[in-house]
Amino acid sequence: MSKKKIFIIGSGFSSLSSACYLAKEGHSVTIFEKNKSLGGRARQFKKNGFTFDMGPSWYWMPDVFEKFFSDFDRKRSDFYELKKLDPAYKVFFGHNDFITIGDSIEKIKKAFEIEEKGSSKKLNVFIDEAKSNYQLAVKKMLYEMPGNSPMELINSQTIRKISSFITNIRKDVRKKFKSHRLRLILEFPVLFLGAKSSNTPGFYNFMNFADFGLGTWQAKNGFFDLVNAMVDLGKSLGVKYKTDSNIDSIVVNSNEVNGIYLNGNFFSCDIVVSGADYAHTESLIPRVNRQYSSSYWKSRTWAPSSLLFYVGFDTKIPNVEHHNLFFDTDFDKHARSIYDKPQWPDEPLFYANFTSKTFKKTAPKGCENGFFLIPIATNIDDSTQIRERYFNLIVSRLEKHTGVKLSKNILFKESYCVSDFKNDYNSYGGNAYGLANTLFQTAFLRPNLKSSKVKNLYFSGQLTVPGPGVPPAIVSGKLVSDLIIKDEKNI
Numbered sequence: 001m002s003k004k005k006i007f008i009i010g011s012g013f014s015s016l017s018s019a020c021y022l023a024k025e026g027h028s029v030t031i032f033e034k035n036k037s038l039g040g041r042a043r044q045f046k047k048n049g050f051t052f053d054m055g056p057s058w059y060w061m062p063d064v065f066e067k068f069f070s071d072f073d074r075k076r077s078d079f080y081e082l083k084k085l086d087p088a089y090k091v092f093f094g095h096n097d098f099i100t101i102g103d104s105i106e107k108i109k110k111a112f113e114i115e116e117k118g119s120s121k122k123l124n125v126f127i128d129e130a131k132s133n134y135q136l137a138v139k140k141m142l143y144e145m146p147g148n149s150p151m152e153l154i155n156s157q158t159i160r161k162i163s164s165f166i167t168n169i170r171k172d173v174r175k176k177f178k179s180h181r182l183r184l185i186l187e188f189p190v191l192f193l194g195a196k197s198s199n200t201p202g203f204y205n206f207m208n209f210a211d212f213g214l215g216t217w218q219a220k221n222g223f224f225d226l227v228n229a230m231v232d233l234g235k236s237l238g239v240k241y242k243t244d245s246n247i248d249s250i251v252v253n254s255n256e257v258n259g260i261y262l263n264g265n266f267f268s269c270d271i272v273v274s275g276a277d278y279a280h281t282e283s284l285i286p287r288v289n290r291q292y293s294s295s296y297w298k299s300r301t302w303a304p305s306s307l308l309f310y311v312g313f314d315t316k317i318p319n320v321e322h323h324n325l326f327f328d329t330d331f332d333k334h335a336r337s338i339y340d341k342p343q344w345p346d347e348p349l350f351y352a353n354f355t356s357k358t359f360k361k362t363a364p365k366g367c368e369n370g371f372f373l374i375p376i377a378t379n380i381d382d383s384t385q386i387r388e389r390y391f392n393l394i395v396s397r398l399e400k401h402t403g404v405k406l407s408k409n410i411l412f413k414e415s416y417c418v419s420d421f422k423n424d425y426n427s428y429g430g431n432a433y434g435l436a437n438t439l440f441q442t443a444f445l446r447p448n449l450k451s452s453k454v455k456n457l458y459f460s461g462q463l464t465v466p467g468p469g470v471p472p473a474i475v476s477g478k479l480v481s482d483l484i485i486k487d488e489k490n491i
Contacts, residue, residue, distance in 0.1 A: 002488070003025075003026045003027050003028065004027050004028070004269075004270040004271050004488065005027075005028045005030075005268070005269045005270050005271075006022055006027050006028065006029045006030070006269065006270065006271045006272075006273060006484075007030055007032060007259075007260055007267070007269045007271070007272050007273070008029060008030065008031045008032065008272075008273045008274075008275060009032055009247055009260075009272065009273070009274040009275060009276045009281065010031075010032075010033060010034075010040055010274065010275040010276035010461070011031050011033040011038040011039060011040055011241065011243075011275070012039070012040025012041060012042065012275050012276075012461060012473060013040070013042065013226075013227075013230070013470055013473040013474050013477065014275040014460035014461040014462075014473040014474065014476040014477040014480070015031055015040070015273070015275030015276075015460065015461075015477065016031070016038075016227070016230040016231065016234060016477065017068065017230065017460075017473070017474045017475075017476070017477025017478060017481075018273055018275065018460055018476075018477035018478070018480050018481045019031055019234050019239045019477075020072065020230065020233055020234050020237055020239065020477075021071070021477065021478055021481035021482070021485075022273075022481045022484065022485075023234060023237035023238050023239045024072065024237055025481075025485055027271075028238070029234075029238070029239045029240070030239070030240040030241075030242060031234075031239065031240070031241045031242065032242050032245040032247060032260075032262065033241070033242065033243045033244075033245060034244070034245060034246035034247070034424075034426075035243065035244075035424060036243055036244055037243065038227060038231055038241060038243065039223075039224060039227035040055075040275070040425065041054065041055035041056065041425065041432070042054065042055050042056050042223045042224065042226070042227050042470070043055070043224070043227075044221075044222065044224035044227075045310055045414070047310075047312065047412060047414070048312055048364075048411065048412065049363070049364040049367075050310075050312045050362065050363050050364070050367070050369045051221065051222065051355075051361075051362040051363075051369065052222075052310045052355075052362075052369055052371055053222040053223045053224065053355070053371065054308075054310075054416070055223070055308075055432070056223045056470050057222070057223065057323075057353050057355075057371060058216060058323065059082070059216065059217040059218055059219060059223070059470075060210045060211065060214065060216060060217075060471070061138065061210050061214060061471040062076075062082070062214060062215075062217055063138070063214070064138065064142075064471035064474060064475065065226065065471070065474070068230075068474050068478075069229075069233070071478075072233060072237075074233065076229070079225070079228070079229030079232065079233070080219050080220060080221070080225035080226065080228075080229055081219065081220040081225075082217050082218070082219055082220075083217065083218050083220070083358060083359075084103055084215050084216070084217050085103065085215070085216045085217065085218055085321075085322050085323070085358065086102060086103035087100045087101055087102050087103065087321050088101045088102065088103055088211070088215060088216035088323065089101050089216060089321060089322070089323035089324060089325060090320065090321040090323070090324050090325070091181075091184070091185055091188075091324075091325045091327055092324065092325065092326045092327065092328050092401055093181055093327055093328055094328050095400055095401065097328075099111055099115060099181060099182075099185065100321070101185070101211075101212075103215055103216075104215075105123075105127060105212055105213065108123070108212050109123055109124070112182060115179050115181060115182055116177065116178055116179040116182055119177055119178075119179065119182060122176045122177060123212075125176075126173075126176060126186070126205070126208065127208060127209060127212055127213060129205065130205040130206050130207075130208040130209035130212075130213070131206075131209045131213055133164065133203055133204075133205060133206040133209070134206035134209040134210065134213070136206075137203070137204075137206045138206065138210075138471075142466050142472070142475050143475060143478065143479070146449055146465060146479045146480075146482070146483055148444065148448075163202075164201065164202040164203040164205075165201045165202070165203050165439065166201075166202075167201070167202040168197065168198050168199065168200055168201060168202055169186075169187060169190050169197040169198075169200045169201075169202055169204060169205060170187060170196075170197040170198040170200075171198070171202070172202045172205065173186045173187055173197070181327075184327050184331055186208060187331075188325065188327075189207035189208055189210065189211045190204055190207055191375070193207065193303075193436065193437040193467065193468060193469070194302070194303020194304065194433040194434060194435070194436035194437060194467075194468045195301065195303065195339075195436035195437060195438050196335050196339055199301070199339075199436070199438045199439075200437065200438065201439050201442070204437065216323065218322065218355065218358050218359070220359055221359070221362070222355060222362070223470070226470075245262055245263075246262070246263075247260050247261070247262055247276075247284060248260075248261040248262060248263070248264065248284075249261045249284045249285070250272055250281070250284045250285050250457065251266065252285050252286060252289050252454050252457075255289065255453065255454055255455060256454065256455040256456060257269070257270070257271060257272050257454060257455065257456040257457050260272065270456060271456045271457075271458065271484060272456065272457050272458070273458045273459070273460060273480060273484070274457075274458070274459050274460070274461075275459075275460045275461045275477070276425070276426060276461070277425060277426045277427050277428055277461075277463065278292075278428075278447050278459055278461070278463035278464060279292070279297045279428040279463070280426035280427075280428065281459065285454060285457070288453075289451075289453045289454045290453070291447070291448065291451060291452055291453055292447060297428055300435055300441065301339070301435070301436045301438050301441060302378045302428070302429055302431050302434075302435060302436060303431055303432065303433035303434050303435060303436045303462075303468050304338050304375040304376060304377065304378070304431070304432060304433060305375075305376050305377065305378045305379075305380075305417070305418050305421060305427075305429070305430045305431050305432045306373050306374065306375055306376060306416075306417070306421075306432040307373070307374040307376055307387060307390055307415070307416075307417045308371070308372065308373050308415065308416040308417065309370070309371070309372040309391055309394075309413055309414070309415050309416075310369075310370075310371060310413065310414045310415075310416075311369070311370040311371075311372065311410060311412070311413045311414075312363070312367065312369060312370075312410070312411040312412045312413075313363075313367055313368040313369070313370055313406060313409045313410060313411065314366070314367055314409050314410075314411050315366065315367070315368065315404070315406075315409045316366060316367070316368055317354060317368045317370070317402055317404065317406065318402055318403070318404065319401060319402045319403065320352065320354060320357075320398075320401070320402060321354075321357060322353060322354060322355065322357045322358045323351075323353050324351065324352045324353065324354075325349070325351055326349060326350050326351070326352065326394075326397060326398075326401070327349055328349075328397065328401075329347035329348065329349055330347065331349060333345070333346070333347070334347070334348055334349050334375075337376075337377065338375060338376060338377045339377070342377030342378070342379070342380055343377065343380060344376065344380060344381075344386065344390075345374075345376070348374045348375075348376075348390065348393070348394070349374075349375070350372060350373060350374045350394050350397075351372070351373045351374075352370060352371065352372050352373075352394075352398065353370075353371045354368050354369060354370055354371075355369060355371070356368050356369045367411075372391075372394055374390060374394065375432075376417075376418070378418070378428075378429030378430050378431045379418065379429040379430060380418060382417045382418040382419045382430070387415045387417060391413065391415070392407075395407055395410075417430070418430030428463075433462060433468040433469075434461070434462025434463045434467070434468040435447075435462070435463050435467070435468070436468070437467040437468065441467075442467075443465060443466075446463070446464055446465050446467065447459065447463055447464050448464065449464050449465060449476075449479060449480045449483055450480075450483055450487075458480050458483065458484060459480065460473075460476040460477050460479070460480040461473055461476055462476075464476060464480075465479060466479075
């Protein structure tokens with residue numbers, strides 16, 4: 001197999017992953033990132049002694065990260081420190097009304113039993129099933145499904161679980177648990193898959209095992225520790241990184257990749273892998289070579305966008321944990337404003353994290369760093385006035401839960417929303433998480449890893465297989481690199 005010059009567009013986790021695998025095979029690999037720093041959505045933001053993850057903040061499925069490094073005969077611990085959070089997170093339903101999720105299934109069962117008598121036994125059965133699905137989905141299927149054929153989904157194990165593909169998470173959870181609060185907690189993890197629980201196959205309850213069974217973790221400096229680790233690993237393998245490098249176009253000659261135009265200059269290569277937005281990438285090639293039309297992208301079920309705030313507080317904040325979910329409004333009503341009738345929610349649910357609760361150096365002494373996220377529909381209006389209104393709304397609710405007039409303790413705040421996702425990541429509709437993992441957008445029904453119209457053009461990331469989330473993105477990088485290596489061997 002001859003060694004190829006490979007250009008990778010974007011520096012998100014799928015790109016960083018594929019770069020390492022391809023460089024390990026001896027290929028010449030260069031990553032081009034349009035922004036000033038690497039990491040894509042997982043970039044880091046620093047201001048006045050405060051440090052924030054700009055995007056991903058829930059470190060779940062640690063086994064996927066460990067496997068990635070072991071593929072290079074390294075350990076995750078060679079690169080960064082990891083701490084299991086206890087509690088994992090806190091869910092607020094009203095003033096002085098919350099449920100705390102601990103760091104073990106035994107602690108969680110006790111919390112469930114207090115809420116609903118007999119629910120701990122039901123939880124045991126539910127998590128056992130979720131664990132079985134996790135063993136199949138993550139340990140096997142995730143790494144063996146490049147999305148080429150529906151036959152990838154069919155084996156003796158998946159046939160036995162066919163009923164879990166037909167039903168949905170909401171139906172399964174509500175059949176087993178009576179407490180509305182417990183139902184919300186069990187339906188929450190599929191939000192990481194970017195769809196409503198009523199549209200997510202029951203098989204995806206493996207996310208509940210990722211939550212309760214494997215726990216919630218935190219790297220010392222947030223997800224940027226993982227970015228730095230993957231970049232350092234890549235450098236040791238010979239990967240080159242170019243920032244401030246926005247690709248003008250991908251050059252296609254005779255239906256084959258020939259190179260790229262960058263800042264008006266042509267650079268030749270043998271293969272292009274795009275970890276950038278799929279729809280945007282196809283806009284960089286001639287229309288005749290595009291696999292998917294604008295009507296195709298419009299018809300997809302998109303995972304949400306987000307309104308994000310990064311806030312520096314000059315005081316410590318009581319009564320909150322590292323991760324906090326504020327489910328003190330109507331969950332279904334908010335979901336409808338995202339998926340059914342896209343609009344700004346009247347009373348949004350929101351998420352808040354304070355990494356300074358775990359690692360104090362992410363904020364100055366006596367201070368707290370607050371990261372807030374409101375999930376919203378894609379392509380809705382985004383203005384300074386709207387952002388300000390929603391910031392005041394969530395701070396007001398946070399004040400009720402903490403008992404502190406926090407609006408007087410704000411040193412600064414920065415926001416990030418639909419227009420920023422579009423500008424910084426060329427994100428279709430300003431989405432934050434990619435395509436939702438619904439039944440009809442799973443596996444081979446997702447956009448292809450390999451272009452069917454342009455030779456040597458490949459894709460990775462949250463719009464292709466396996467789907468949204470950091471662990472799937474890392475696996476996506478492996479899947480596309482495996483495909484390239486296989487294709488090159490068959491030449």
